[in-house]
Amino acid sequence: MDNKSISHTRWKCQYHIVFIPQYRKKVLYGKVREDVREILNTLCKYKNVEIIAGAVCVDHVHLSVAIPPKLSVSDFMGYLKGKSTLMLYDRHPELQSKWDKAAFWARGYYVETIGNITDEAVQKYIKEQAEESRKEDSRSTAL
Incomplete structure (x- = not known):
C-alpha cells in the first residue's frame, strides 16, 4: 500500500x-x-x-487495517x-443475551502497529535530516 493523503497530510498508519x-x-x-465480514x-x-487483510475465525477476528491519522x-x-x-443483533436476535443486551464483543482488543521500517531506519533518517538541516542552516548564515 502506498502512502495515502488527506488535505495537507501524507500518511501510512497500519494496524x-x-x-x-x-x-x-x-x-x-x-x-x-458472513454477516460479520460484510458488516465490518x-x-x-x-x-x-x-x-x-482480515479473517473472521470461530472465536476471534483479525484485521489488518489502515486507519487515517485523524x-x-x-x-x-x-x-x-x-x-x-x-x-448483528438486527440480523441475528438469537445472539442477544437476556442479561447483557449491549455486549456481543468482549471489552478489550489487541492492537499493534505494522510497518516495513525498523527503529534503526527511523533513527538514521532523523539523524540524516538533522544533519541536512544543520548544513542548510550553515549555508544560509554564510551568505
Whole structure:
C-alpha cells in the first residue's frame, strides 16, 4: 500500500487488530461469519478505513487495517464494535443475551502497529535530516 493523503497530510498508519466475542464464545461461523465480514467491511468504508487483510475465525477476528491519522484507534474500535453489535443483533436476535443486551464483543482488543521500517531506519533518517538541516542552516548564515 502506498502512502495515502488527506488535505495537507501524507500518511501510512497500519494496524493489526484482534478482538473476540464476549467470553470468547465460538459463534462466528456460517451465516453469522458472513454477516460479520460484510458488516465490518461496510463500517470500515464509512470511516475511510482500508482493510488490507482480515479473517473472521470461530472465536476471534483479525484485521489488518489502515486507519487515517485523524481517527484514533480506540475511537475506531469503539465505533466498530458498537455499531457491528447493533447491526448483528438486527440480523441475528438469537445472539442477544437476556442479561447483557449491549455486549456481543468482549471489552478489550489487541492492537499493534505494522510497518516495513525498523527503529534503526527511523533513527538514521532523523539523524540524516538533522544533519541536512544543520548544513542548510550553515549555508544560509554564510551568505
